[in-house]
Amino acid sequence: MFKKVIFALCAMGVSQNTLAEPLDKKYISYLGPIAPLNQFKPYETAQQNEIINNLLPHIEKTDKSLSIFGEKLTWKPLSKLSALTEPGLQAIKLTLSVKRFVEGKLKTQGIEKASLFINSQTLSDNDGTYNLSLTPGDHQVVIIAEKVADWNKVVLDFEGKAEHDKVTLSTDDLHPLSAQQLYDAKVISDLSLSPDAKQMVWTSLAYNNKSKNNAIRASELLDKKTHLVRYRWEDGKASNFIWSPNNKNLVYLIDGKLKQLNRKTLAISTLSDNLTGASGFEYFDDTTLIFSWNKTAKKNESLTKHYKGLEDRWSYARNSNQVHLLDLNSGIVRQVSSPKFSHTLEDFNANTGKVLLSRNPINYAAPPHMLTELVEVSLNDNSEKLIGSYRTFNSAQYAKNGFYISAGPAFMNGAGQNLPKGMLPNNYDGQLYKVSADGKKVTGISKSFNPSIGHFEVLKNDDIVLSVTEKDTRQLYLFDESKRRFKKLKTQLDIVEKFSLSAAKKPSLLYSGTNASNPQKIMQLNLAKNRSKVLLDSQTHFYQDSEIATLEEFNFVNKDKVEITGRVYIPHNLDKTKKHPALVYYYGGTSPVTRGFTGRYPFNFWAANGYVVYVLQPTGATGFGQEFSAKHVNAWGNYTADDIIKGTGEFLKAYPYVDAKKVGNLGASYGGFMTMLLATQTDIFSASISHAGISNITSYWGQGWWGYLYSGEASKGSFPWNNAKLYSQHSPVFSADKVTTPLLLIHGNADTNVPPGESHNMYTALKLLDKDVELVEYKNTNHQVFARDKRFHWWNTIMAYFDKNLKDQPQWWDHLYPNK
The missing domain is CATH 2.40.128 (Lipocalin)
Known part of the structure; x- marks a missing residue:
């Protein structure tokens, strides 16, 4: 079934008086009578809310029939109901579909007592009138009626606040995300x-x-x-x-x-x-567990805090994390690690009685201004052996005759480096190494392997299963130690989120993940045969009736003759004979924007709101090879800005149905920095959003919790005193007078990564320059927006701002942020 009926509710001149038109009963569903033998209606009992709320989920999820007390009830159009009265309860269900933000009143006539829900949330009425604020998409309305004198007199109508406030009654089988x-x-x-x-x-x-x-x-x-x-x-x-x-x-x-x-x-x-406070439990042997135990530092009640180093700005810096053994027979606990430092458990070998630990003594001598020591503790005599001290280090596990270690290309004097002479490596680009038992001999395994190494698990035969970033995907590979060869596992997913291995000689692999256009699946894979099968598909359970954007790959060649990859999300059933607004998203930091189905920045959802969405992977990201990622070092927008500007231009040429005058751009963190920087360099965008962006590289370097560590790679060897040009001329606030694009700055007021002052810097500058700028700060929110209520509001803020500037529809923004 594919029907939509539009009710145009027009404003009368400038008086804002509107005409309400009855909603067509043919497109409203009716179910009843429900429990006609019940002696009392819910409103006559003390449990009215509980009774109604118990029934609601069953009413919402069924569109055909419902069995109640052994009687099968079938939904039918309200127009076919001829009865004057009905015993028990009755349910009415309809779907209001809107293409833009809509405000108005839903009026119910002839229903004396009822509960009304929209998208599962109850609404309060004023004499049968319900105020609605509808965001773009489909909205399910359910009315559970308890008292109706005459069903022939039941009428529902919608009265829009203004001429554009129109609703559609939808009976489509598919609904926008x-x-x-x-x-x-x-x-x-x-x-x-x-x-x-x-x-x-x-x-x-x-x-x-x-x-x-x-x-x-x-x-x-x-x-x-x-x-x-x-x-x-x-x-x-x-x-x-x-x-x-x-x-x-x-x-x-x-x-x-x-x-x-x-x-x-x-x-x-x-x-x-x-x-x-304990975590990370693993079996050391049949009767012993090994685990980490975190001891929180005493709260500082003194007048002052005397900092012990740059790390002391971290709220957890004075906590102590130690590794312990628990004997299951006696309950006795044995501390393995030295209390002098906090330690991370890397691996253990019960056969040799050895435990592998890492720790970070304070040492700022060289970028990235952190040192990692890898130590091995012998449980036989409690001796500690230093394997090595490293400026770049991610993780380590035991191998036959030594260790496997993941770290950046500069590990052990550049043992994994594969770069043209003179280029500095990006140590966020993870590499794999084999290190001898004494820590002196190292072999770079992944020098010619472009994907960036992440988490890995060593198998009994010394092979390794690795999670890697490969371009804009996260894949699993098997490293065959005997053949010194990487083999891609056929996961059938773009993004593998988590994986777990059995302990057999030929292990099975259990994993979860998504594709760019498909939600989460749980799958298993036979390593020997490299064949996978689906165990659970959330598409079937949660997205069966959803309209999902069409995905197209879109790549171009930049000015340096390097291919820049990207993808385009095209809204479902888009009319390509008309012009449409678009959004351009990027990160620009050391990681690509991966192909997850959803997330903090939900591209499929933006497409469901009518935007063509272009996501690109500009120069500097990991997963494309060391030379590509190394261009991130000491660049701060070089290459990246050019790629985004050129890529947007190529995108507009390739997609003529995109309105070139209605293109917005946004990014977060380093991507927020890029948004501010782009606003000083181009007018190709009509509206821009920077979330938690960096406006002044110097203040971020000195004030963010990890600013000096990140800058140790992104600005390697460069400091305000020896490269003032980098820190000033690449900072967007120093070029604020060049901004012509409307700009929304979003920040959490408790952001410890990129302090909120970074957005305040730019806001102050643009306000003094009388530029079009908005600042929205989320209270008690850090670098990312996690809480459900804040997430919905944040997503609405982004869409409302773009609707205002790219669709000439300011009503949603004005509803969220009224001028009082």
Whole structure:
């Protein structure tokens, strides 16, 4: 079915009086009578809200029929209801579809007592009139009626606030993606495969209007073959699931207590109830666990704080994290690491009695102004051996006759570097190394391997499964140690989020992830055969009736003859005979903008709001090879700005149905810096948004919690005293007088990464220059917007600003930020 009926509600001249037109009953669904034998209506009881709210989800999710007390009820058009009265309850359902922000009143006549919900949220009425503020998309309205004297007199109508406030009654089978859908849909946030590959544990996360900002978490123990749930932890507090090597037990942490579940009998026992602050549990051997234990520093109640170093600005800097062993037979705990430093557990070898740790003594002698020491502790005599001290280091694991280490290209005097002479490496571009047991001999394994190495797991035969950033995807590779060769695993996903391996000689792989146009899947892969299959597809459960943008690849060659990759999201059923607004998104820092289905910056959602969305990967990102990423060093916008400007121009040529005068751009963090910088260099954009952007490189370097560390790579060897030009002339605030584009600055007022003063710098400059600038600050918010209510408001702010400037529709923005 594909029907939409438009009700044009016109404003009368300048008086703002509007005409309300009845909504066509043919496109309103009716279900009833519901529970006609009930003696009392809900409003006659003390549990009215509970009764109605119990019924609501079932009414919302069914479009055909519903069985109630053994009686099957079928939805039908309200126009076919001829009865004067109906016993019990009755339900009315309709979908209001709007292409733009709409305000108005939904009026119900002839219904004496009812509860009205829009998108599962209850609305209060004023004598049958409900005030609506509708964001672009489809909105489901449900009315549960308790008292109607004459159904023939029931009328629903919508009265728009102004001429443009029009609604469509939709009976489409497909609906545009909504913010609530993208945020609330259940996802698997963690997963673990048993050593024998017979069972798995996964933890799900979802939200709804009732839970608000609190996630609904649950963990399940399932048989992998049948997917039968063997055990379920409902409250979401259980975490850190680990499997005993003998495949008999599953150990987990809950409320600071360590519990053990017998996989066969499902009996639960407590291993320890005094482990608050402990995490990262693993089996060291059959009877011993190894874990990290964090001790929070005492709160400083003194008048002053005497800083002990640059790291002391971090709220957690004075905490102590140590590695311990727990003997399961006696409960005795043994500290492994030295209390002189905080330590991170890298790996362990129970056969040799060795534990591999890393730590960060304060040392600012060279970029990036942090030192990592890799140490090995022998449990036999408590001796500590220094393997090496490194300026770049990510992680380490034991290998046969030594260690595997991931670090930047400059590791061990450039052992992994593959660059033209004179170029400085970008050490965010992860490489893989084999280091001898004494730490002196190092072999760069991934020199000619363009993807950037992330997390990795060493197998029993010394092969490695690696998570890598490959262009704008996150893939899994197998490194065959005997053949010294990387083999790409056929995951069938663009972004692999998490993975877990069984312990067999030929391991199975359990993993989760998404494609750019497909939501999360849970899959398994046979490493030996390199074949995968789907275990769970959230498309079926949460996005079956969703309109999803069409994705097209769009690449171009920049002025240096280097291909810059990108992709374009085209709104569903876009009329290409007309002109449409577009948004250009980028990061520009050391990472590409990956192809996740959703996220903080939901490209598919922007497309659902009518924007053609162009995402590009400008020069400097990892995952494209060392030379590409090295151009990020000491650039601060060089190359990147040129790529974005040229790429936008090429995009406009290739997509003639995009209105070149209605193109917006936005980025966050380094991408926010790029937005400000672009505003000083080009007028190709008609509106710009910078979220948590950097306006003054010097203040970010000196004040952000990690500014000096990041600048140790991005500005390697350059400081305000020896390269003032870089720090000033590349800082957007120094060229604020060149800005001509309307600019929205968004920042969290508790941002510790890029302090909010960075947006205030630019806001002050542009206000004094009488430029078109807005500043929106989110209270009690750090560098990213996580909380559900803030996320929805933040997404609305972005869309409203672009609608105002690119669609000439200021009403949504004015609704959010009225001029009083």
